[in-house]
Structures are given as C-alpha cells and as structure tokens.
Amino acid sequence: MAHKFKDILDALPEYRTAAESARETLLANLVMIGEIPAPSGQEDGRTRFLLDRFAECGLHNSSVDEEGNGMAILPGEVGEDSILLVAHLDTPFTRKDDHTLRVDNMTVRGCGVTDNSLGVAVLATLPTLLEKLNIHLNSDLMLMGASKSLGSADLRGLRFFLENNERPIRAGICIEGIELGRLSIGSIGMMRMEINCHVPEEYDWTRFGASGAILTINEVINKILEIAIPRRPRTRIVFGSVEGGKGFYPVSTNAVLRFEIRSDSAEMVKNIRRQIEDIVEELSSKTESDLTCKVLASRQPGGIAFNHPFSTHTRKILKRLGVEGRTSPSTSELSVFINHNIPAVTVGISTGEHLNQANEKAMIAPMFTGLAQLVGMLLAIDRGYCDATE
Amino acid sequence: MQLNEWLAHNTFHHSAFWDLKQIVREKEKQNLKVSLCIPTLNEEKTIGKEIVIFKSELMNRYPMIDEIAVIDSGSTDRTREIAAEYGADVYLSEHILPEMGARKGKGENLWKAIYQLEGDIIIYIDADIKNIRPRFVYGLLAPLVYRQEIKYVKAFYDRPLAFSQGVRPSGGGRVTEILVRPLFSLFFPDLTALVQPLSGEYAVRREVLENIPFPIGYGVETSHIIDVYHKWGLSALGQTDLDQRVHRNQATRDLGKMAFGILQTFLSRVQKLGIVPQLPELHTVLRQFQVNDKQFEQLEHHILEEERPPMITIPAYRKKRGMDG
Structure with missing residues (x-):
C-alpha cells in the first residue's frame, strides 16, 4: 500500500496494468450504459444499471434520491469523511437517436460515448479495479451518477445532493469521458x-x-x-x-x-x-x-488555486503517466462543488473525437491511463496530499 | 406432453433466471462445461461488442461460460482480428475437420463447432445482434441447467413496443409466419407452439447435437426442431423469451432465398420420416425477377441444402471424444 506520495507515483504503472486487465469489464460497462438513452431528466435506466453494478460489487447505501441521482458508498477503513466521485448520467441525445455502440480493437463509437457514458462506466468499474489492486481507502468513497446535469437541467442533480447531504466531503472529482490530460480546477x-x-x-x-x-x-x-x-x-x-x-x-x-x-x-x-x-x-x-x-x-467564477496541493499533485500524477496536463476552466459539475466550498477538480479519461455527434468516438488504449490517474488521485487525496496547507 | 402443457411448463422468460450466481452454482454442481459459439461472416460491426460483454459478464463476473469461440466462414473484414483481440478462440471453419472438406453456410460452422468445442452444452448466438446483453446467453442456458429433461432451448423475442391490456398476437418473422408455421400446422402441429422456430440463438446438449444431421444452409434451424421433436419428443424442447432483439432487417428478396432453402430441408425431412411418399427430384434453382430498362430479367439462385451427417458418425470426432474405447 502506497503511503508516501512518491510511492503513489511509483505505483502508477501497476495501476495502469491492473486497469488494462479490467478492460472487458470497463468496455462492457461502457456499452451497456451507453446503449441506454438518457436525455436530461430521463436517466432512470442508467441509474438502475449503475445501482445494480454497485450492488454486485458489494457497495453500501446503494440508493436513488429525489432528483434521480444514483449513488453508493465504498466504506473506508476510518470513514470520518468522504471523497465524492461524480459523473453526469445524461447525454445531449434524444431517445429516438440510435444509441447502438460499436466496439473494435481500438475504439468505441456511438452517441454519447465520451459525454458521458465513459465517465459513468468508470464509476461502475472503479470498485472492481480497487479490489483488484487491494486498495482500501481511509475515507469513504462515494460514487455518484448525477442526474439532470446538461443544458437547461443546470446541474440540478448534484445541486440537490450537495444542498441536502450531511456527510463531510473532503474532496470531489468530476469525471468526463474526454480529454485525458484535462484538469479543470475552477469555474468561470x-x-x-x-x-x-x-x-x-x-x-x-x-x-x-x-x-x-x-x-x-x-x-x-x-x-x-x-x-x-x-x-x-x-x-x-x-x-x-x-x-x-x-x-x-x-x-x-x-x-x-x-x-x-x-x-x-x-x-x-x-x-x-x-x-x-x-x-x-x-x-x-x-x-x-x-x-x-x-x-x-x-x-459563479471560483475554484482552487493553480498551486493548491490538489492541483499540483494531480499534475504530478499526470506527468508521471506521460500525459501533458492542460488546465482549463469548467462550467460543469465542478461549479457546484465550488459553490459549496469543496475542493474539486474535473478530469478526463480518454481521448476522442466528434464530441456530441452521432459518430462520437473514444479511444480504448488511453482509458487505462485515465483510470490509473484516478486511482493515484484517490490515494493522494486519501493520504492527505491534496489538503490545503494553512 | 400436450401443447398447452408444454407452453405452460417449457416456455420461459429470461427474467426468471435473474440469479446468475445460482445458475453458476448449479452448473458447477453438475460439473457442466459450457461453450459459446458465434458463427460469423463479415461481422466486424458487432462482434467486438458481443465478445466484450460475454467475456466480462459471463466469464469474469459470473463464470458461466468456459469458452467463447468464433467460427468464421472466411470474413474479408476485421471480424477475426477483433474477435481475437478480445480473447475469443477464433477458428476458420475450413480449418476444422479439413478432411471433410469445406462448405459455405452457417450450418456448416455450427456443425464444425461440435467437433471443435469442448462444452457439454453449446450455445449458439448470431453475431449481428445490435443490442446484445448477457440475457441472450443465460436465458437459454438456465433451462438446461435446471431441467434435465430439456435438451434444446430456442430463443424468442416478444416485447411489444406498446400494448394495452388483453389479448395480443405473438409470433415470429415473415418467413416463420408465411412458411414455417403453416408447414408445422400441416405436419407437426405440436411445433407451432415454438414462437420463433427460426431464431438463430439456441442452447443444446452435446448428446443431441452429435446425434442430428446438419443442413449447412438456411434449413438448419427447421431441421433441428423436427429432429429433436422426432427423437426426444416435445418435452425435450424449451423456449425463452429474451425480450427484444435488434438486428439487420433482410430484404424480401433475401427472405425468398431463405424460404426456398427451408422448404427443401422441410420436404426432405417429411419424406425421410415417411410422412409423405417419395417426392420427385426437386429443382435447386430459385428464380426471381427484376426489370432492367423495361425488360424483365430472370435471376437464378442455386440453393442446394446439403446436409452434414450426425457428428457422432465422423471417425475423427469419435476419436477425439474417446468413443471407440
């Protein structure tokens, strides 16, 4: 188990290898989630699937809230606080669009594959990956598929959750399908x-x-x-x-x-x-x-500073994985965390093309680096390397 | 077994088998080996997805399948490459039992799979299913795991997009309703209870597969059903509703070819079973017509429903399975 930040960095190749060995699990989750249409406000099919996955992985408190957010908790060893991982469930496509995904040996293609079926698939796959790596966090890990995020739905799902949540949240990570290397630390x-x-x-x-x-x-x-x-x-x-x-x-x-x-x-x-x-x-x-x-x-504009430990340690993780980190502002879930003064970032999982078009494409190979990045970030947060220094 | 009794007891819905852990436990208790066979010909658009889902869900998560094999008829696209990438055992049909020669047709691949694969149960799944899900496999396997007397389970798909309460018709595709069901009604009324006798997804015990002949073309499903019914009775058949299947739609002209092949197989069966007297030699050319620049043209399709003998009669198979002591 990695304790020093250097240990976390050194273990990143191992995390990537483990992620590669979970390839079929990730891709199967991606296909099965991606083929469920989920216009904003109609994400219930995806929520059900996600909760089934959480239950199969033995997660606790698997539930749907009033706004349709689907979530569960992987209990930590100590459990005094939580890390919240969130991916929005909705896509900009209608129910009438053909949601059939196609998998070949390098890509997955189809409506919504990168925005944000891949992000949700990562939520569904992460418990399996952590188990493979025998990683036990001290904090509780809250995994959340957020409803009603896009367009005029205006992040209603995550807003509702954070307004009504009573558990202390130490940090948040918003997961988007693309682009790997993206690091949003603030909202404009x-x-x-x-x-x-x-x-x-x-x-x-x-x-x-x-x-x-x-x-x-x-x-x-x-x-x-x-x-x-x-x-x-x-x-x-x-x-x-x-x-x-x-x-x-x-x-x-x-x-x-x-x-x-x-x-x-x-x-x-x-x-x-x-x-x-x-x-x-x-x-x-x-x-x-x-x-x-x-x-x-x-x-509202805001966010953590460029030199905040959460930001600097995430950039170091990306660098060690050979990914060039690009800091850019976000207007998505991150802004809700900012409104609640919770340190948070948005990261991408893979590379892709044709965002929000019917021929949307996600590359498979970078996904494992994206997952390794996430495992490294979770450990860095959990071991306190991302906490703000006084 | 009466038709209504059969419908009540041997027709299932996949949701009845939601407890996948229980299926795995029962399968392991019986020491069953299960093989999944996907016959292919240029299926690069869908094959990757099928294998990823089955491997993840029914090999890694719930160890229900022991091998996934793609038996390919010589695809010219990337079907074999993609299938191998995701861990399927990929075979060229012509390389299996080469001494028996190579024929073109899906039935040929299904037949050769009996030799190549190891399972006590073989599940055949078409490669062109766009909405593939684990239920396509466990829905067919579970009746064989739980009910020893059932030997052959067919898929059917019966989820209407919209329906109010009451009676609604249920049935198969165009060739089933226009050709196969009328033929079954005339000659094998019991078999009309099969909602979709031509569906390409079924799970079968090896003891059945090795003992029945295989037409290599369109007639393979029809002949299977008649043969299983004749040898083991209606109670050996089962069917499972797998909800919806999204796949390529075939042109009416292609369905004509399919119907022609099925009819050849059907007539050969009823003659062999002595249900009809000796038939004259049948033609093997289907004629269709098209208009080209105001002239009618004849299109000729040579469709010969050749048949492979029961695998148990093939010496190489008997040797491989240690049947001759």
Whole structure:
C-alpha cells in the first residue's frame, strides 16, 4: 500500500496494468450504459444499471434520491469523511437517436460515448479495479451518477445532493469521458441564455420591413456582436445554436437563439446580460414580434488555486503517466462543488473525437491511463496530499 | 406432453433466471462445461461488442461460460482480428475437420463447432445482434441447467413496443409466419407452439447435437426442431423469451432465398420420416425477377441444402471424444 506520495507515483504503472486487465469489464460497462438513452431528466435506466453494478460489487447505501441521482458508498477503513466521485448520467441525445455502440480493437463509437457514458462506466468499474489492486481507502468513497446535469437541467442533480447531504466531503472529482490530460480546477462565470422570437399570427406581412422570426433573430445576433467585449477580464459570448422556420418558403414565425456569456468576472457577465436584455427589448418594440429572453443557467467564477496541493499533485500524477496536463476552466459539475466550498477538480479519461455527434468516438488504449490517474488521485487525496496547507 | 402443457411448463422468460450466481452454482454442481459459439461472416460491426460483454459478464463476473469461440466462414473484414483481440478462440471453419472438406453456410460452422468445442452444452448466438446483453446467453442456458429433461432451448423475442391490456398476437418473422408455421400446422402441429422456430440463438446438449444431421444452409434451424421433436419428443424442447432483439432487417428478396432453402430441408425431412411418399427430384434453382430498362430479367439462385451427417458418425470426432474405447 502506497503511503508516501512518491510511492503513489511509483505505483502508477501497476495501476495502469491492473486497469488494462479490467478492460472487458470497463468496455462492457461502457456499452451497456451507453446503449441506454438518457436525455436530461430521463436517466432512470442508467441509474438502475449503475445501482445494480454497485450492488454486485458489494457497495453500501446503494440508493436513488429525489432528483434521480444514483449513488453508493465504498466504506473506508476510518470513514470520518468522504471523497465524492461524480459523473453526469445524461447525454445531449434524444431517445429516438440510435444509441447502438460499436466496439473494435481500438475504439468505441456511438452517441454519447465520451459525454458521458465513459465517465459513468468508470464509476461502475472503479470498485472492481480497487479490489483488484487491494486498495482500501481511509475515507469513504462515494460514487455518484448525477442526474439532470446538461443544458437547461443546470446541474440540478448534484445541486440537490450537495444542498441536502450531511456527510463531510473532503474532496470531489468530476469525471468526463474526454480529454485525458484535462484538469479543470475552477469555474468561470457563465450565464446560459435563450432568446425566443415569436411572430404573432395576425402580423401584417405586407408591412414594409416584414421579415419573419429568423431575420429578427439574425438582427439580435448582429446587435450582440456589437457589444464591446474586454480583453481583461477574459470574456466571450459563445453562440451555441439557432433554430427556426419550417421549410423553404413559409416565412418563419418562431426562432430560438441559445448562447452563453462566459467571463472571469461575475460582474462582466451581469453587465453583458443587461445589455442583451436591452437589445431584446428594443428589437421587440421595433419589429412588433414577441422577443423574450430567459436565463437557463448561471455559474459563479471560483475554484482552487493553480498551486493548491490538489492541483499540483494531480499534475504530478499526470506527468508521471506521460500525459501533458492542460488546465482549463469548467462550467460543469465542478461549479457546484465550488459553490459549496469543496475542493474539486474535473478530469478526463480518454481521448476522442466528434464530441456530441452521432459518430462520437473514444479511444480504448488511453482509458487505462485515465483510470490509473484516478486511482493515484484517490490515494493522494486519501493520504492527505491534496489538503490545503494553512 | 400436450401443447398447452408444454407452453405452460417449457416456455420461459429470461427474467426468471435473474440469479446468475445460482445458475453458476448449479452448473458447477453438475460439473457442466459450457461453450459459446458465434458463427460469423463479415461481422466486424458487432462482434467486438458481443465478445466484450460475454467475456466480462459471463466469464469474469459470473463464470458461466468456459469458452467463447468464433467460427468464421472466411470474413474479408476485421471480424477475426477483433474477435481475437478480445480473447475469443477464433477458428476458420475450413480449418476444422479439413478432411471433410469445406462448405459455405452457417450450418456448416455450427456443425464444425461440435467437433471443435469442448462444452457439454453449446450455445449458439448470431453475431449481428445490435443490442446484445448477457440475457441472450443465460436465458437459454438456465433451462438446461435446471431441467434435465430439456435438451434444446430456442430463443424468442416478444416485447411489444406498446400494448394495452388483453389479448395480443405473438409470433415470429415473415418467413416463420408465411412458411414455417403453416408447414408445422400441416405436419407437426405440436411445433407451432415454438414462437420463433427460426431464431438463430439456441442452447443444446452435446448428446443431441452429435446425434442430428446438419443442413449447412438456411434449413438448419427447421431441421433441428423436427429432429429433436422426432427423437426426444416435445418435452425435450424449451423456449425463452429474451425480450427484444435488434438486428439487420433482410430484404424480401433475401427472405425468398431463405424460404426456398427451408422448404427443401422441410420436404426432405417429411419424406425421410415417411410422412409423405417419395417426392420427385426437386429443382435447386430459385428464380426471381427484376426489370432492367423495361425488360424483365430472370435471376437464378442455386440453393442446394446439403446436409452434414450426425457428428457422432465422423471417425475423427469419435476419436477425439474417446468413443471407440
């Protein structure tokens, strides 16, 4: 059993070999989880599967909470506190999409394989791997498949859990399928917004300038692009999707624009939001179409410092595994940990391509490095190397 | 055994066998060896997944299967490479019993598996199943483990996408409903209780497999059922509902070829069993038509349902199994 941090680093190749020997278990879990459709709010099939796996591995307190989070506990030797490992269960695909996964000797392919079926498969496989390695943590290990995470679901599952959890949580790790080497230690300020344009049925289409909903949304985009974006604090407006119209010739009566404001500064996010709301109000009155603006989700900036022991030790683990660590901000589960002042990071498990497309692809070989990284991190947290120094 | 009694006692649902540990215990108590055979021809899209799932769940987690073998008809894609990567024993059909020559057809692979594999029970699973799950194996194996009198268990798939309370029809695919069920109704009414007699998934005891002939083509499933029924009676057959099976859909024209092969096998069986008098020599060409530039063209398919003899009659098999003292 590794006690010094150097021992943990030295044991990483052994962890990777053990992970390789669990290849079929990991891939079988990935396929069986990945082929269960799980749009946000409809993750129950995946939750059931995960709980069955936890029960088969002899985990304790296997349960589903009110929001549909599926979780269980691998009890620690001491059990005074817990390490929470979380992977979101939902995917951006609908139930109608073909969720069949394909496995060849180098890749696994199909809807949602990297985001985030692989993360959930890791949760299901980790107890087997720890048993293989005869690793017993002092802290309890809480494994959680989080429901209602993506898009407008706005991390509801993890939020609910952390608001109602009474167990002390020492640290959190958010698992994403890709990219291995990713290390998110903080969240940027973010606001996820949706602008809807509806043209009333009684609209006078003969009126000069009559245009339809798509052109109005286009006008909104042009106006947003005119907003002055500072270089510092770093700020961006990311346009995610536009939907509208019904075919070739009918003038569109509905259109939707979805986007995010991201900034290192919470104040800057608020400032841009106000400007966008003004644009919406102005265009709504000018065009006589019904323009509405909704905030679907928001994040406060924050996180652990770059030189926090959790961050530095994770980077050392990645380096020893031959992986170049890349620190980047996250707007996912990590931000919920930040809101609760729990030190946490987000890491990836493998490399892949075509994220969120039907031909999404995860490479198999790097997955074992990703698992070894996770085992190293768990031991580092458990032995106190990731605790903040006073 | 009456048909209704058989339906009540020999028709199962896979969920009845949820306790996989219990199946493993019972299998070990009986000292049974179980082989899984996957016949393949260009199945690179699905073979990796099948082997990964069976190996992880039914070899490593619950040691129910003792060997996983892919018997390949000469795939030109990466089927054999992928299967071997995940630990299946991969065989080229033509390399097994080479002195018996090589024939093309799924039945040939199934027959050669009897020689090559070691199991007291062999489970055959098609390689083109997109929604493969462990139930496809344990649902077929469990009745053989728990019920000594059952020798041959067929899969069927019967989960409707939507249905209100009451009576609903249940049945097989197009060839089953249009050809096989009417034929069974005419000649073997008991066998109509098999919901999907043509399904490609079944588990069989070796004592049965080595004693029945194997058509090498489309007729293998039909002939098995008739032969098992004739030799061991209805009570030796069982069927398990495995819920849904997602697979490639076949074109009607391909189903025509399948029906032609099955019909050849069926007629040969009823003649051999003396149910119908001597038939004239039957043609082996199926003719289908297509229109090419306003001209009707004839397409000829030569389909000859050759048959392999019971494996127990093959000297190399008898020698391998130590049957001749």
